[in-house]
Amino acid sequence: LKVTVPPPIPWHSAMAPVTVASWTTCGELFASADDMFRGQGVQDAMSTAVEKLNSCRATGDKRGEVVALIACARSYRAMKKQDIALVTAIDIRRKIHELGFSDEEVTSLLMIADFSLGVGLGNEALIATREALALSRQRGDVQAEALARHTMVEAMLLQSRQDDALRECSRGLEAARASGDTVGQANACEQISRIHLAKGHGEEAVQRAEEAIEMFHIVADHSGQARALHCLAEAHILSANTTAALDACARCTAAAAIAGEDTAKAMALKITARAHEASGDQDTALKYAREALHLFRQLGDDYGMQVSREQCARLRRLASVAESQSARPHARCAGTACIPGVSGPATIPPQAAVTCQRVCGAAESKKMSGVIAVVTGASHGVGKGVAQVLAQSGAVVYVTGRSSADRPASPWTLSTVDDAAASFSKLGGAGIAVHMDHLDEGHNEALANVLERNHGRVDVLINNMCAASMPHENVGALSRRSAQTVKFEQSLRRGKGVVVNLGTTELPSSGSGSRNAAGAATEHPRLRDIQMMSMSTGMVKDERAMALAEEGGVKISDRESTRFAGQAVVAVSSMKQAELFRFARSHGAFASADAVTFEMDGFTHQSGLHALSSSCWPLTP
Numbered sequence: 001l002k003v004t005v006p007p008p009i010p011w012h013s014a015m016a017p018v019t020v021a022s023w024t025t026c027g028e029l030f031a032s033a034d035d036m037f038r039g040q041g042v043q044d045a046m047s048t049a050v051e052k053l054n055s056c057r058a059t060g061d062k063r064g065e066v067v068a069l070i071a072c073a074r075s076y077r078a079m080k081k082q083d084i085a086l087v088t089a090i091d092i093r094r095k096i097h098e099l100g101f102s103d104e105e106v107t108s109l110l111m112i113a114d115f116s117l118g119v120g121l122g123n124e125a126l127i128a129t130r131e132a133l134a135l136s137r138q139r140g141d142v143q144a145e146a147l148a149r150h151t152m153v154e155a156m157l158l159q160s161r162q163d164d165a166l167r168e169c170s171r172g173l174e175a176a177r178a179s180g181d182t183v184g185q186a187n188a189c190e191q192i193s194r195i196h197l198a199k200g201h202g203e204e205a206v207q208r209a210e211e212a213i214e215m216f217h218i219v220a221d222h223s224g225q226a227r228a229l230h231c232l233a234e235a236h237i238l239s240a241n242t243t244a245a246l247d248a249c250a251r252c253t254a255a256a257a258i259a260g261e262d263t264a265k266a267m268a269l270k271i272t273a274r275a276h277e278a279s280g281d282q283d284t285a286l287k288y289a290r291e292a293l294h295l296f297r298q299l300g301d302d303y304g305m306q307v308s309r310e311q312c313a314r315l316r317r318l319a320s321v322a323e324s325q326s327a328r329p330h331a332r333c334a335g336t337a338c339i340p341g342v343s344g345p346a347t348i349p350p351q352a353a354v355t356c357q358r359v360c361g362a363a364e365s366k367k368m369s370g371v372i373a374v375v376t377g378a379s380h381g382v383g384k385g386v387a388q389v390l391a392q393s394g395a396v397v398y399v400t401g402r403s404s405a406d407r408p409a410s411p412w413t414l415s416t417v418d419d420a421a422a423s424f425s426k427l428g429g430a431g432i433a434v435h436m437d438h439l440d441e442g443h444n445e446a447l448a449n450v451l452e453r454n455h456g457r458v459d460v461l462i463n464n465m466c467a468a469s470m471p472h473e474n475v476g477a478l479s480r481r482s483a484q485t486v487k488f489e490q491s492l493r494r495g496k497g498v499v500v501n502l503g504t505t506e507l508p509s510s511g512s513g514s515r516n517a518a519g520a521a522t523e524h525p526r527l528r529d530i531q532m533m534s535m536s537t538g539m540v541k542d543e544r545a546m547a548l549a550e551e552g553g554v555k556i557s558d559r560e561s562t563r564f565a566g567q568a569v570v571a572v573s574s575m576k577q578a579e580l581f582r583f584a585r586s587h588g589a590f591a592s593a594d595a596v597t598f599e600m601d602g603f604t605h606q607s608g609l610h611a612l613s614s615s616c617w618p619l620t621p
Helices: 011-015 028-035 042-059 062-078 082-099 102-118 122-139 142-158 162-179 182-199 202-218 222-238 242-259 262-279 282-299 302-326 381-392 417-422 441-454 471-487 489-494 512-526 543-552 562-573 577-586
Strands: 372-376 396-401 430-435 460-463 498-503 531-536 589-591
Touching: 042 062, 062 082, 062 102, 082 102, 082 577, 102 122, 102 142, 122 142, 142 162, 142 182, 162 182, 182 202, 182 222, 202 222, 222 242, 222 262, 242 262, 262 282, 262 302, 282 302, 372 381, 372 441, 381 396, 381 417, 381 430, 381 460, 381 498, 381 562, 396 417, 396 441, 417 430, 441 471, 441 489, 460 562, 498 562, 531 562, 531 577
Parallel strands: 372 396, 372 460, 396 430, 460 498, 498 531, 531 589
Antiparallel strands: none
16 A cells, blocks of 8 residues: 555544454454553554564564554554554554564554545545455454444445445445344444535435434444434524534533544534634524634644634624624724813714724734744844744743843844843734742742743643753753753643754854764653754844944844844644654754745745854954
8 A cells, every 4th residue: 555645534433433443353463462551551552563563573583563553553442643654554554464463464454544534545445445355255254244334334435436425324224134133234324424514415414413412322332423413503504503503512522421532522523613614603503613722722633723723714804894784884992181070072082083904913823823832042142033933923922031120131123022021922923921039949830830820731841941051051951951841741641742943153053072962861851752853043134243243343244144044943833743754754954944934025045064154253342
C-alpha cells in the first residue's frame, strides 16, 4: 500500500463506529497487545511496547515482536499520529503473513482499513476490507465478515459512493437480522441513515435513525445512541423540522455525556449549533459553535476545527448582516459628553450614529487564532518581536519580564512588558503583561497556576529568558529553560506542546558540547509528547544595535529584524502534529532562517548560514 498525504477527512468519518473496539479484541496476538495497555497511560504503554520490541528483536522472538508492533500501532493512533500508525499496521500485516498466523490475518487487514480511514485513504481501506471479507467468508467467520462489511461501507462513503454503500449496508442488515445480531442491526441502520443524509433523503434518514436509536437502547450502547441521535438531528434539520432537531440535539448531548466520549460531545455541540442556526437563533448557535471549536482543539481534530471555524465565521457574518439591516439610516446617539445618571441624549446635541463592518483581518482567518502562548523576557529585543508576530497571527500572548515604568529592561530602550502587551490589540491578538522574575521558583509556580486556572492549557512556550551569549553558558541556560518548561508540563500536554528555546548564533555553532546539552535538555519533555526545540537567531537589528549604529554613524545591513524570529516561531508552531513531531526530531537545534526565508520587508535570508553584517564593527562599546 502506498501512503500519500490525504485530503481532509469527510465529516461522517469522525462519527463513524469504526472497528477499533472490535479488532483490538480479536485474535491471540491482539489480545496480548491489549494486556500491555491495561492500567497504563498512552505514553507509558508506548514506552513499554518499545522496550518489548527491542527485547524481542534481540532474542529473535518473532511472535513477541508482532505483539509489540501492535501495541506501538495502537499507541500511535491514541497519540493522533495516524500516518505512522498506518505504516506500522502495514508492517504488522506483512510479518503476520510471513510467520503464518492465519487466524490473525483478517484482524490485521481490518486494522489497516481502520487506520486508512483515519487518514482519509478510502481506496486503500477498500482494498484491505475486500481481502478481509473474502478471507472471513472462506473461514465461515460471521463476526469478522460483519466487521469487514461495516468497514467497507465506511470506505465507500469516504469515496462518495452512496449507492454502492447502500447496497452493501442493506446486505449487512439482512445478515444481522438472520443471525439475530442486535448490535449489527443497529450499526447497519445508523450507517443507512447517514447514507440517506448524504443523498438528501430526510424522511428515510429519520426512519432508519429512530430504528438505530431503539436498538442501541436495547443493548445499552450510549456511544451508538449518540451517533444515531446525531443522524436524527441532521435529518430533522434537512426536513426543516427545527423543534424535533433541537430535541434530538438535547438527547444526543445527554447520551454523549453518559458515554464519556469527548468526540461525541464535540459533535453534539456542533449539531446543536446547526439546529439553533436553522431556527434563527444566531447568538445561541455561535455560543455552541465556539464550545465545539474549543473541544475539537483540545482533541487535536484538525478537520473538526476547520468545520467549526467555518461555522463560527458564517454565524458572525449572519449576525453582522442582521445588525446592519436592523440599524435605522438616520439614527442618533449620545455624544462623548454624556454622563450616565447626570446627562443624557435629551440634554446634549445629537450626533449621527456611525457603524462600521469588519471586512478583513478576522481572527478566524489567522492560523494561530485561539492559541495560548507564553513568551518569557518579552519587553524588548527578539522576545518582543516574537510576541508581536504571535499576536498578529491571532494568539493570546502572555509576556513576562521584570521591567516596569521605573525599572526599564535595558539602557537602550524604555520599553516594558506593559507597553508590549498593550500594543498587541492593534495587531489583532491579545496581550497580558506579567511582572515576574523567572529565577524565583515561587513566581514560576504562580504563573503556571494562573495559566491553568484561566485556560487549562498552554500551546506555545517561548523560553527567551537567560539567553546565552557565550559558548560555556549554553549548558546552564538550557538547564534553566528545561526546568522552566517542566513547570508548565501539564498545561503543555493539554495544549499543542510546542516549546522553543531562543538563543544567539553561538547556540547551534558552539560545538558538540552545546548540541549534547540541547539534546539532554529536550529529551525529558519529549517523552511526554512535548516538542522542545532550540532556535538561534542571526545578528539581529534590535534596539541595542540600532542605538550603537546611530552613535557610531554606521548603517546596518543584512541583519535579521526582531520579528523575523517570530515568523519562524509561527511557522513551526502552526505545523500539524505529525509534521511538528518529525521537525522536532530532525531539527532539535535550528536557525530562524531554516524555518522561514523572507524578511518582513521582503529581504531573503539564506538558510544554513549565519546572518552577517557588512558594517564590520564591534557590538560592544
